[in-house]
Amino acid sequence: MRKGPSAFNxxxxxxxxxxxxxxxxxxxxxxxxxxxLVTVWGGFSTRWYVALFQDAQMxxxxxxxxxxxxxxxxxxTVVAAFAAVALVRAGRFRGRxxxxxxxxxxxxxPEVILGLSLLLLFxxxxxxxxxxxxxxxxxxxxxxxxxxxIQARLASFDRSLEEAAQDLGCPPWKAFALVTLPGIAPxxxxxxxxxxxxxxxxxxxxxxxxxxxxxxxxxxxxSQVRLGVDPKINAVSTLLIGLVATGxxxxxxxxxxQRRRGAR
Amino acid sequence: MRRERSALAAILPFLWLAIFFAFPFLLVAKLSLSDAALAxxxxxxxxxxxxxxxxxxxxxxxxxxxxxxxxxxxxxxxDAYLSSLRxxxxxxxxxxxxxxxxxxxxxxxxxxxRQALVMAVILPFWTSFLIRIYAWIAILKPAGLxxxxxxxxxxxxxxxxxxxxxxxxxxxxxxxxxxVLPLYAVLDRQDETLIEAAQDLGATPISAxxxxxxxxxxxxxxxxxLLCFIPMAGEFVIPDLLGGSDTLMLGKVIWTEFFANRxxxxxxxxxxxxxxxxxxPILLFERQQAKVLR
Numbered sequence: 341m342r343k344g345p346s347a348f349n350x351x352x353x354x355x356x357x358x359x360x361x362x363x364x365x366x367x368x369x370x371x372x373x374x375x376x377l378v379t380v381w382g383g384f385s386t387r388w389y390v391a392l393f394q395d396a397q398m399x400x401x402x403x404x405x406x407x408x409x410x411x412x413x414x415x416x417t418v419v420a421a422f423a424a425v426a427l428v429r430a431g432r433f434r435g436r437x438x439x440x441x442x443x444x445x446x447x448x449x450p451e452v453i454l455g456l457s458l459l460l461l462f463x464x465x466x467x468x469x470x471x472x473x474x475x476x477x478x479x480x481x482x483x484x485x486x487x488x489x490i491q492a493r494l495a496s497f498d499r500s501l502e503e504a505a506q507d508l509g510c511p512p513w514k515a516f517a518l519v520t521l522p523g524i525a526p527x528x529x530x531x532x533x534x535x536x537x538x539x540x541x542x543x544x545x546x547x548x549x550x551x552x553x554x555x556x557x558x559x560x561x562x563s564q565v566r567l568g569v570d571p572k573i574n575a576v577s578t579l580l581i582g583l584v585a586t587g588x589x590x591x592x593x594x595x596x597x598q599r600r601r602g603a604r
Numbered sequence: 605m606r607r608e609r610s611a612l613a614a615i616l617p618f619l620w621l622a623i624f625f626a627f628p629f630l631l632v633a634k635l636s637l638s639d640a641a642l643a644x645x646x647x648x649x650x651x652x653x654x655x656x657x658x659x660x661x662x663x664x665x666x667x668x669x670x671x672x673x674x675x676x677x678x679x680x681x682x683d684a685y686l687s688s689l690r691x692x693x694x695x696x697x698x699x700x701x702x703x704x705x706x707x708x709x710x711x712x713x714x715x716x717x718r719q720a721l722v723m724a725v726i727l728p729f730w731t732s733f734l735i736r737i738y739a740w741i742a743i744l745k746p747a748g749l750x751x752x753x754x755x756x757x758x759x760x761x762x763x764x765x766x767x768x769x770x771x772x773x774x775x776x777x778x779x780x781x782x783x784v785l786p787l788y789a790v791l792d793r794q795d796e797t798l799i800e801a802a803q804d805l806g807a808t809p810i811s812a813x814x815x816x817x818x819x820x821x822x823x824x825x826x827x828x829x830l831l832c833f834i835p836m837a838g839e840f841v842i843p844d845l846l847g848g849s850d851t852l853m854l855g856k857v858i859w860t861e862f863f864a865n866r867x868x869x870x871x872x873x874x875x876x877x878x879x880x881x882x883x884x885p886i887l888l889f890e891r892q893q894a895k896v897l898r
Contacts (some may be wrong), residue, residue: 452837
């Protein structure tokens with residue numbers, strides 16, 4: 341039997357979580373501060389949210405970011421599903437090491453290097469920089485994360501169901517689509533969500549790959565942050581944190597629910 | 605037969621990686637051998653396809669290692685290189701020291717609580733990196749929250765924004781989940797009966813930890829360290845926002861060369877040097893992941 345946590349164990353977890361969450365909590369609290377100053381609490385106010393929704397440039401950037409995120413996440417998830425099938429199902433085919441290596445390399449590659457190399461690609465083929473170049477770049481950035489998520493689920497998925505379908509005369513691709521795909525759907529959804537949030541978040545690669553008319557939210561935030569602390573940034577950050585936290589917690593609960601149903 | 609057909613699924617990801625990952629690196633390598641020029645795009649030579657093979661030959665003759673020679677002559681690049689590695693190594697060490705107790709603490713909790721705690725560690729990773737670093741500016745700046753708290757406690761004010769200390773703090777803060785999760789993964793899988801056996805044989809809890817748990821957790825520590833060290837060495841946002849003008853890191857140098865100085869060959873050469881340096885840790889990381897996958 342596992343012994344319970346000691347006082348030291350509890351203290352390290354509590355302090356660790358406090359360290360992770362304190363800056364985020366402070367950021368959210370001060371988005372409702374009536375005063376412009378960070379250190380002075382001027383009472384509760386939603387004026388920065390009002391100001392945010394009157395800032396056309398910011399709203400435009402949010403819209404661009406959401407479109408880039410949705411499209412690049414979809415691209416990445418599709419390619420990642422193929423990669424996961426090859427890595428999990430194909431055994432030791434030639435090139436497996438190269439494929440796995442390439443995928444893990446994008447996972448740890450510093451973003452500046454990835455951004456610079458993608459920009460050079462777009463320049464060399466003469467693709468004008470803008471919405472599409474950012475989307476393709478973000479799909480490349482998030483591909484590895486999506487693959488890892490789908491691969492993990494596919495590896496633990498019971499294959500005999502799909503084989504049973506095939507024994508009953510179902511063509512392999514159809515058996516995969518009708519049996520396995522619904523089974524791994526939560527992981528595919530999780531992979532999409534992860535790719536989407538990573539795309540929403542990325543500054544470095546977007547800055548390299550983007551052009552006029554495709555300024556994403558992180559790019560706009562970055563140029564504002566460099567000018568100093570602005571409560572409007574806190575407001576937009578709070579909205580973003582709320583959006584992502586809701587999505588992640590919902591996905592987590594859905595997964596728990598499914599697991600409990602599966603256990604029964 | 606089924607296996608071979610599954611291998612066909614590799615074609616699409618292969619093509620994607622070839623076009624958007626491998627080929628662009630060749631372009632970076634090529635550009636690092638070119639010279640900066642006042643043109644758009646701002647480098648020379650370029651291949652003149654209209655002249656056929658002669659154009660390609662002229663292009664190849666125009667490539668040289670001049671940009672790399674320039675890197676060795678300017679102290680700035682060497683300083684940036686050394687401080688990138690130093691900051692990433694120091695950050696990794698601090699992360700190991702504070703990440704380990706957190707991961708160990710979580711693995712000691714009851715199973716239901718454990719899942720929620722892992723979730724709590726992952727959640728900040730899902731919220732914007734830029735925003736989390738921005739939050740630290742408001743805390744660390746001279747009239748920021750940290751100094752307000754220190755003043756209330758009667759302690760002297762500190763001014764650490766725009767210093768290396770702030771950069772280290774930012775690195776540790778941003779990468780903590782990447783350290784805790786791999787460590788937790790190995791600690792959670794550990795067979796509890798081993799500890800009991802050690803204690804039955806007379807080991808104290810502390811010596812049982814050092815002689816049983818700790819050695820078993822080393823692969824997790826290695827994975828976490830590599831997962832943090834590699835991207836930290838090329839970090840741009842953290843040194844740019846929390847560091848001062850004297851905090852040099854290669855990620856920031858690449859950014860400045862590219863966007864401010866418009867010296868694309870220099871940016872490419874620095875990227876190649878960074879990449880060459882990170883090749884060994886990247887290969888180590890891949891070998892480890894391959895072991896995990898098997």
